[in-house]
Amino acid sequence: MLESTIKLAVCKIKCGTESGSGWLIKQNIVLTAYHCVENAINDGNPIELEFNFSGSSEDFSAEIIDYDEDLDIALLSLEKVVEYEPIPFRDALPMESKEFYSYGWPVDKLEIGHKLTGSILQILTSLKLGNDIEINIDPSNSLGDYSGHSGAPLICDGICIGIIRYSIENTIGAISIFRIRKFLIKNNIFEEELIDKGLETPKLASRTEFNESFDNFVISNKGKYIFLEGAHGIGKSTFCMTYKTQNPSIEYFNTYSFTHNRDIINVAHLAQPVEFVNWLNMQVSMLVNGSTGVASKDEYSKLIMQTQNVIQVLGRYYSSIDKIGVLFIDGLDEIEKQDRELLKKFLGLLPQIIPSSLVIILSAPSYRQYSELLGAKLRQESCIALPSLSYETTQRFCVATLAEERCDPEIIKLICDKAEGHPLYLRYLIDLVNNGKSDDIVELPLLEGNILNYYESLWYE
Structure with a gap:
């Protein structure tokens, strides 16, 4: 303000x-x-x-x-x-x-x-x-x-x-x-949830099988960077913000997101090296010793060293409790839309080698688009793709979110067929039906071919 x-x-x-x-x-x-x-x-x-x-x-x-x-x-x-x-x-x-x-x-x-x-x-x-x-x-x-x-x-x-x-x-x-x-x-000034509520998650379609596979992938890549890729709207940001491991040897640390609350954040501001370093320093300090840390105003070369030092502290903490800490950095493509040089500086903060008790997950639609910038930090074998929702999961989600009077088997089948497991398109179709526009979805095309290309292009405009 x-x-x-x-x-x-x-x-x-x-x-x-x-x-x-x-x-x-x-x-x-x-x-x-x-x-x-x-x-x-x-x-x-x-x-x-x-x-x-x-x-x-x-x-x-x-x-x-x-x-x-x-x-x-x-x-x-x-x-x-x-x-x-x-x-x-x-x-x-x-x-x-x-x-x-x-x-x-x-x-x-x-x-x-x-x-x-x-x-x-x-x-x-x-x-x-x-x-x-x-x-x-x-x-x-x-x-x-x-x-x-x-x-x-x-x-x-x-x-x-x-x-x-x-x-x-x-x-x-x-x-x-x-x-x-x-x-x-x-006094109803502050809601029980944080003001920055984030993603709307009253009901989230689950990916139980993928969650298990992801946990196993994290364990097999401890001490490394992982790239989480997937089409726009497939649910990467939701996954990064709501990740809950079922494996007792893994602990979610935090998510630094460039897509979360897109309407109120300034991506160029969040991508400034000093902003990320101060955020990371605060989160690690709160976790390790309960303090908020000290704000940094250093030049870029010193921020690189500070990032490395803070990540080492985080690594020692997770090593001391015998767990693998997981940090997500979501939405690299949002930085690139602003300034590719800024993305280069941001990625330059991340150390070449991270502690064996940590995994840092970078998220964007495609690894190939950033492979040159990432260099030896992250190779193709450390990539994992977020899949579409299964047909069964899509059905269950329709039953859970459709208004009772509109929860018709034929409508559910039509929605599932049209959405093809794409969460954002699925939500759009359900909203149409709940707003009394069931007939409209019959005329909508499948999310493939030209419409998929068009939809993908919107994210780059």
Whole structure:
């Protein structure tokens, strides 16, 4: 989200003798610090909000929805819906050294507001003075008194990851969204699943036989790279994101995906070497020692070395628990659409040799397209193709997902014949039937020949 848009969603809060900051977490709901509205709870004082960063003051009254005194947070309901966009948030902890900014309304700058900038100093394992994120404020925008900035959003990479708190002990820090997650879930702000829900998986067609074959392939290729290939829409990304091994000697580590949530991610950004290294460092640090790691800003040559070091640490961890760790990197073709040189730099991060307790799976439609870039890291014999769904699996999936009144044997047979085991086409056909367009699928061609070529070409446009 743009900084200029985030700024507009931050409000000034007045309640009795207290003043503070808050921000739109939903269109008509504001999140703030409990102590900013304590006078309303204890003495019945009214709560007044002003959104002045737009240049023209807009005043609103608010009522308390819920609060948690121990966490020092409160949710407020506005009298009417405001025109500003809510600030996106997530419960992932930030990395140490990550830069942040925060707009708020401290008493020293109560009329014009203030922008704090700085970096994440450390992530605490428990609350200390009400904070679990220690911050370092840039001297150029430090203040003598931060009273009133409490409740302001802590922004990293355009996402709110915490709430600023200024306590009576004269300490300034933040409490993470992660720490208040249960409170947000209770109030239907945060769903039980992560905000970044990912693939729609209410019902997934299973590939039981392939899963077993894949596990065996992983074991026979431990300490190597594997290439998972298959036609567009065949289900590679779903497989990478939802992989569950049945073999006790294998453990799924994580997936770095360029296709997951395609509408909201920036592939060129994710493919930047520093972004991948920081992601990998964070995931490994969380797994090995429960910390978020330290953000890197190094030049490319140092990032290559750092990637190798982090992968070695991951390898030692899986070796210590006598398992094979599996890391997926999905959607190399999405990088190539952006910039083949960027893909070359991304693949250049990956070490030539990886620990014997690891397997790294790269996924794209075709190995041959990337064989030159991969070189000796990955050969043809380490490729495995994701097959189409079996006819029986396709039938079972139709029964599970078709509306009850449309689950007719003839319709199911027609869908299965048309789809030919292609998951994306199968889903399309089922949606047509569920929307009352059963007759339309009779006229649709099989997914082969010209239509398959046309469908494949769409992915490259």
